[in-house]
Amino acid sequence: MSAPTVxxxxxxxxxxxxxxxxxxxxxxxxxxxxGRADMRLMGEILLYLSLACLWNLMAGYAGLVSVGQQAFVGFGGYMLFxxxxxxxxxxxxxxxxxxGLAAIVSIPIATLIFRLKGAYFAIGxxxxxxxxxxxxxxxxALGGGSGSSLPVGIVKSLAASRSGREALSYWLALGAAVVVISAVYLFLRSRRGLALTAIRDSEVAASGLGIDIWRTKLEVxxxxxxxxxxxxxxxxxxxxRISxxxxxxxxxxxxxxxxxxxxGGIGTLEGPIIGTLLFFALRETLADFGTIYLMVLGLVAIVVMLKAPKGVWGLIRDRFDLELFPLSYRVRTATDKGA
Amino acid sequence: MPDLLTLHALDAHYGDFQALFGIDMTLADGEVIAIIGANGAGKTTMLRSISGLLRNRADQIVYRGQPIGALRADRVAHLGIALVPEGRQLFPSLSVEENLLLGGKVGRPGPWSMEKVFGLFPILEERRRQASTSLSGGQQQMVAIGRALMANPDFVMFDEVSLGLAPVVIKSIYDALPDIVGEGMTAMIVEQDISKALSVSSRVYCLQEGRVSLEGRTKDVTHDQITQAYFGVAA
Amino acid sequence: MIEWVGVIVQGTLLGGLYALFAAGLSLIFGVMRLVNIAHGDLIVLAAYLGLSTTMMLDVHPFVALIVVMPLMAGIGYALQRGVLNQTLGPDILPPLLVTFGLSVILQNALLEGYTADPQKLNGGAIETASLSAGGLAVGVLPLLTFVVAVAMIACLQWIFYKTSLGRGFRAVSDNQDIAQIMGLNKAHVFGLAMALALAVTAIAGILLGMRTSFDPAIGGGRLIFGFEAVIIGGLGSLWGTLAGGVILGVAQTIGAKIDPGWQLLAGHIAFLVVLAVRPNGLFPRVEH
Incomplete structure (x- = not known):
């Protein structure tokens, strides 16, 4: 048997x-x-996937449970206009x-609301x-409470034809999702990512190791x-159109x-991907029921949180010991070929 | 004397870590026993199991013929089992008097009342309105003992009552013990201070690494036996 | 000048309502460190239960409280024992996300049951009645709301510090294990705390419903007002919460006086200023 490798x-x-x-x-x-409708739906899925990965990085890894991410979604939208x-x-x-502007704006906001702990941070x-x-x-100038539409000239500057615009906007969504997932993955693999995992596991121990918790959270x-x-x-x-x-x-x-x-599974990289697919599958089948659909969604989330806090991906992972984004280290000896 | 409490092959775990391995123990009604052992021997874990803070299989702990191993702590309390916890653990937002009143929450009939506790520890009556955290360590220990007695328990467990206290304070607390158990109470005295524990008990159990390493009548066990059982090495 | 005095008086009285929003939030945080994201939706639920009661029994909203208060208390107890107790522990995610899910469920259930149309509780003559003194007119309903808020805070303070129930609340809050070995069933104590909190919420909901129109979507806003009052006042202090509510109310009425669009923004800014200057609030509980 040769020496084990990590x-x-x-x-x-x-x-x-x-x-x-x-x-x-x-x-x-x-x-x-x-088709046009499918592409629109896929674009939406990719954008939600990105939002989910980002929220997961904050809540699942950095312990910053925000219920105010709409601040930056809306800010980005308004800045575009x-x-x-x-x-x-x-x-x-x-x-x-x-x-870039959102990054600048978020710094003073963070210094203020980081003073609130746990759930109070969320409401903050x-x-x-x-x-x-x-x-x-x-x-x-941006339409006040009723909002405004993007002028035709600006829309046309993207691409001359409607199908060209739709393709471009879809590719942008795809590109953004790839960039976000890769960035989150590489970040978690980096030294800073390890620091984040250490903080999640124990803030006291992490600060004992010389990790500046406040700074790490601020960066995230x-x-x-x-x-x-x-x-x-x-x-x-x-x-x-925006309002x-x-x-x-x-x-x-x-x-x-x-x-x-x-x-999907909070605190895992695979979770948001599975969750996004499940969410849209649920939405496409139940959307006609409107409010009932939202109630079911809330109920499913509560049941998952209580009964399987690591989500659907957690169940799959525990069952099969799978990891699609290799984050954890495995010690392996030559005789052990299992994966 | 009839058995009051019996432990049958009691195991206890904290997650993957096993703290107790098959503890067998019997207490007769009205008996005072000492439990000695080094840090980490499993003494506090055993008390947490008996008091219901750690849940076990029902038949591993039998009290007056009733299996109680799986009962919740508040149900165990209502059966007349009280604990003076290690480190006192008074309620900081409650005054001395309120701490005692909370101890009487189970409402069992019996000889102990606020007046009687004040009779045992007169200093507490003077301090009754003060925040429990403003008291000295010894006075806090008195409140912790009084709080347990207010429940009028049949069986009291004392966990390291001498820990962190000055010798003169320890003496005054141990001097009060005969008055307490004189009421026909059964008691389990857990101590690292072996001589103190042996001085008030009729039988002794020594725990070592989660197992019973010695049991016997206090007057029969020798110093060497205790050293062997306590440290796991021949003296 | 007298105009501005009027603005401040109105803001103070409005603060009473916010203190009522906040009292339940403050109480459950104090006892079990739970922050209930669905708190605002529960206030709105109470208003709708009040609406149904007044319509079915043809009674005044105040009389409806006889039904709504015990009903909300019962809902609180069942909710705590059935769901929320399972979320309590060292991890803050489960309570947060479960109450968030609850908030979405409640909102949509109300939408399903009562539609999105704004509703109002009909308080009759009291809604328009006012007292005037020295050129200052004060509405009877806002005044009554404020008096009720002060009375409720006093009552909660009394329960917390003078009764056996309150002793249990404080003991469980201090040390759950030791409270348990003193014979307190913490699951039951938490249930009682939530029941009490939602009984107060019932009063808040009825007064809200008489004061303004409401719809299923406004819960989030009420949660935020209550939360801001708690943080401005300082965690763990009930009288501080009243003061926090008043400060928030005054900031809002002053903002509204300058420009109607500024009412809510002024309240939020007051909150952020307090957070910047006094992060522990104005009247934090003194630790022993």
């Missing part, structure tokens, strides 16, 4: 990588094989700039989102805010995202 990759993760690459190629080719209409920026440039984030909503409702908050704003910009680039109530909706941008992550 590795992160497993056979399942290698297979998953291959499948993911094939899926990515297929998804990238969607404008040539998917403001920077294109008044700043003359190209929509894509505006969306990237929105991310909600207050911030309300402040954003009420403030943007005061800006009459700022980066998440920036990406969330970019996703927000993409969401409203699809919608082409304070739609932009800062707690149900649309936070409740659904939380349900996705909880049902």
């Amino acid at each position: 590795t992160r990759a497993t056979r399942a993760s290698s297979v998953a990588t291959v499948i993911a690459l094939i899926a990515l190629v297929l998804l990238a080719a969607a404008p040539w094989w998917a 403001a920077l294109t209409i008044f700043g003359g920026l190209h929509p894509i440039a505006a969306i990237i700039a929105a991310g 984030t909600w207050v911030i989102a309300e402040v954003f909503r009420l403030s943007f409702a005061q800006v009459s 908050y700022v980066v998440t805010s920036a990406f969330t704003a970019i996703i927000g910009g993409l969401i409203f680039l699809q919608k082409l 304070p109530d739609a932009a800062f909706s707690v149900n649309d941008w936070t409740a659904f995202v939380i349900f996705i992550v909880v049902i």
Whole structure:
């Protein structure tokens, strides 16, 4: 028997990588094989997937349970409108700039609401989102409380034809999802990611190891805010219309995202992906029932939280010892070929 | 004398860690026994099991013929089993008087009342309105003992009552013990201070690494036996 | 000048309502460290239960309290023992996410049962009655709301510090294990705390429903007002919560006086300023 080796990759993760690459190629080719409605739906799925990964990074890894992510979704959306209409920026440039602005804005916000602990932090984030909503409702140049539409000239600057615009907006959503998932994955693999895991497991022990908890959490908050704003910009680039109530909706941008992550499996990278697929499957079958659908969703989330707190992915992982994103280290001896 | 409490092959676990391995023990009604053992021997774990804070299989702990191993702590309390916990653990938001009143919450009839506790520890009557945290360590221990007695238990477990107290204070508390158990109470004295524990008990059990390493009548066990049982090495 | 005095008086009285929103939140946090995200929706639920009671029995909303208070208390006890007790522990995620799910369920159940149309409880003559003194007119209903808030806070304070029930609340809050070996069943004590909190919520809901129109979506906003009152006042202090409610109410009426669109924003800004300057609130509980 040779000396044991330590590795992160497993056979399942290698297979998953291959499948993911094939899926990515297929998804990238969607404008040539998917219908207009399907592509719109897939774009929406990809944007929700991104939001879910970001919320999961905050809540599941950094312990920052926010119910106010709509603040940055709406902020990104409004910045897209403001920077294109008044700043003359190209929509894509505006969306990237929105991310940068969100990062800057999120720093003073974090210094303030990090003073609130645990669940009070959560409600604090909600207050911030309300402040954003009420403030943007005061800006009459952007339509005040009733909102405004993206001018035709700006929409046309994306691509001349409607199908061209739809394809571009879909690719942007796909690109954003790939960037977000990769960024979260690489972050968690990095030294900072390890620090984050240490904090989640024990704040006291982590600070004993010389990890600056406050700073690490701040970094996560700022980066998440920036990406969330970019996703927000993409969401409203699809919608082409914005209003304070739609932009800062707690149900649309936070409740659904939380349900996705909880049902899929909080604190795992695979969870948001599974959760997003389940969420949309549920929505497409039950959406006709309106309020009942939302009640079922809430109920499922409660049951999952109580009975299987690691979500659907947690159940699968415990059953088969699978890990598609190789994060944990495995010690393996030459005789042990199991994965 | 009839058996009051019996432990049958009691095991206890904290997650994957097993703290007790098949403890067998019998207490007769009215008896005072000492439990000695080093840090981590499983003494406090055993008390947590008996008091219901750790749940076990029902038949592993039998009290007056009734299996109680799986009962919740508040149900165990109502059966007349009380604990003076290690480190006192008074309720910081409650005054001295309120701590005692809470001890009487189970409402069992019997000789103990607030007046009687104040008779035993007069200093507590002077301090009755004070926050329990403002008392000295010894006075806090008196409140903890009084709080347990207020329940009028048939069986009291004392967990390390001498820990962290000055010798003179320990003496005054141990001087009060005969008055307490004189009421026909059964008691289990858990101590690291072996001589104190042996001085008030008729039988002794020594725990070592979660197992009973010695049991016998206090007057029969020798110093060498205790050293062997306590440390696991020959003296 | 007298105009501004009027604004401050109105804000103070409005603060009474916010203190009622906050009292239940403060109580359950104090006893079991639970922050109930569905608290605002439970206030709205109480208002709707009041609506149904007034319509079915043809009674005044105040009389409806005889039905709604015990009903809400019962819901609270069942909710705590049936669901919320299972979420309590060192991890903050389960209570937070479960009450969040509950909030969504409640909102949509109300939407299903009562539609999205705004409703109002009909308080009759008391709604328009006012007292005037020195050129200052004060509505009877807001005044009554404030008096009820002060009375409720005093009552909760009394229960907490002078009764056997309150002793149990404090003991379980201090040390669950030791309270349990003193014969207190913590699951039951937590149930009673939630029952009491929702009984107060019932009063808050009825007064809210008489004061303004309500619909199933407004719960989140009420939660935020209650939360802001708690944080401004300082965690764990019931009288502080009343003060927090008053500060929030005054900030809102001053904001509204400057520009109607500024009412809510001014309240939030007051909260953020307090958080920046006094992160532990204005009247935090003194630790022993």
